Amino acid sequence: MRKITSVTAMIALMVVLSAFCPAAFADRENTLTAGAEKNEPKPSKELAQKESGKVRYPIMSGKVEVIAVTESLPPVSEDQRHRCRESGEEWLCYIHPEFDLIVKTGQESFVLSTMPCGGIRSIEEAVSRIKEGTRWKCDHLFVPTDCGCGNFVHCNRLEVFTIRGGRLIHVGSNAELPDEDCFFYDIEQIGVDGISFASHAVFPVVMREEAGRFVVDLDRTWEKNKGLYEKEGERIEQLENQSAEKHFETLLRPFLFRAALAAYCNRMEELRKGLQEAALTLDEEQFEIIDDIAFHVRPGGVPASVR
Numbered sequence: 001m002r003k004i005t006s007v008t009a010m011i012a013l014m015v016v017l018s019a020f021c022p023a024a025f026a027d028r029e030n031t032l033t034a035g036a037e038k039n040e041p042k043p044s045k046e047l048a049q050k051e052s053g054k055v056r057y058p059i060m061s062g063k064v065e066v067i068a069v070t071e072s073l074p075p076v077s078e079d080q081r082h083r084c085r086e087s088g089e090e091w092l093c094y095i096h097p098e099f100d101l102i103v104k105t106g107q108e109s110f111v112l113s114t115m116p117c118g119g120i121r122s123i124e125e126a127v128s129r130i131k132e133g134t135r136w137k138c139d140h141l142f143v144p145t146d147c148g149c150g151n152f153v154h155c156n157r158l159e160v161f162t163i164r165g166g167r168l169i170h171v172g173s174n175a176e177l178p179d180e181d182c183f184f185y186d187i188e189q190i191g192v193d194g195i196s197f198a199s200h201a202v203f204p205v206v207m208r209e210e211a212g213r214f215v216v217d218l219d220r221t222w223e224k225n226k227g228l229y230e231k232e233g234e235r236i237e238q239l240e241n242q243s244a245e246k247h248f249e250t251l252l253r254p255f256l257f258r259a260a261l262a263a264y265c266n267r268m269e270e271l272r273k274g275l276q277e278a279a280l281t282l283d284e285e286q287f288e289i290i291d292d293i294a295f296h297v298r299p300g301g302v303p304a305s306v307r
Contacts, residue, residue: 053071054070054071055069055071055072056068057069057070057123057127059101059131059134063163064103064168065102065103066103066104066141066143067104068100068130070123070126071097071098072123073097073123075095075121075122075123076093076121081121093121094121095126097115097120097123097126098113098114099126101143103143103159103161105163106168109168110161110168110170113145114146115146116130129144130143135177138178139162140161140162141162142160143158143159144156144157145157145159145173157173158176160172160174160184162209164212171212172213172214173186174186174207174214175204183206183208183217184206184209185206186205186207186302187204188202188203188205188301189201189303190293192293195249195252195289196249198249198253199252199256200256201256203225203228203261204224204225205303206220206221206224215300216301216302218264218299218300221265222261229257229261232254232258235254236277236281239251251281251282252289255278255281255286256289259293259294260297262274262294263294263297264298264301265299265300266300274290274294275290278291
């Protein structure tokens with residue numbers, strides 16, 4: 001039996017990614033720890049404070065304080081950028097600083113890890129990007145984190161915090177800021193071992209916050225993806241009408257998406273019909289994959305990077 005994989009992520013209706021991100025999110029429990037930084041000195045509002053080789057930058061102050069801590073790195077010089085461009089390896093023209101982000105209020109704190117991506121030429125530029133992405137909305141604080149230009153679904157994240165009963169709570173992480181009705185969004189990715197990422201089912205998930213945790217709204221998630229579900233059904237009809245021999249995953253892909261979405265949203269009637277059609281259309285190995293998806297997907301499971 002194949003192993004079902006389910007992971008999360010930036011919001012998009014369909015995202016197809018094929019490389020694993022090597023940086024901070026490989027083990028979120030090791031990079032997001034409560035109480036790891038206590039009794040931190042209040043940083044200056046204008047100047048970073050240097051301590052034991054580290055540089056501390058204030059990101060946000062107020063009821064919750066956010067501080068970025070990193071090694072001091074010199075900016076990229078014009079001469080260095082010129083040599084990089086001539087060599088054809090332009091990525092060498094930039095620096096790749098790693099930061100600890102301390103999110104704290106009173107004696108409670110959390111530590112995040114991030115490596116800002118995308119043409120960073122100085123520490124100050126990286127800090128500016130972190131500041132731009134750190135904001136309050138819907139009574140929640142969003143702190144951006146990045147795994148260093150990886151193209152994994154859950155590389156660029158927003159870590160979400162709130163205050164309940166005077167305590168700082170880490171709610172989880174998601175892909176983008178909430179909408180005006182304060183619903184949160186993330187990406188679910190469902191596949192099986194042995195098939196490419198291109199054939200995984202990838203779809204947006206709608207969540208709400210309850211008692212300091214994210215809860216998936218199954219009805220809203222289904223409605224948001226219903227158009228994609230129907231489009232994949234049309235794709236199946238097109239493939240069935242083609243007489244040419246098809247690649248193993250070409251026909252598998254739309255069946256997998258529809259089965260994964262229906263199972264995730266607990267749409268039993270759609271799932272039953274989809275399995276019947278798959279049994280009549282796919283070969284035995286392909287159908288086993290779809291059947292495994294239908295059996296193993298947990299309805300409304302919060303995407304892995306959010307837990």
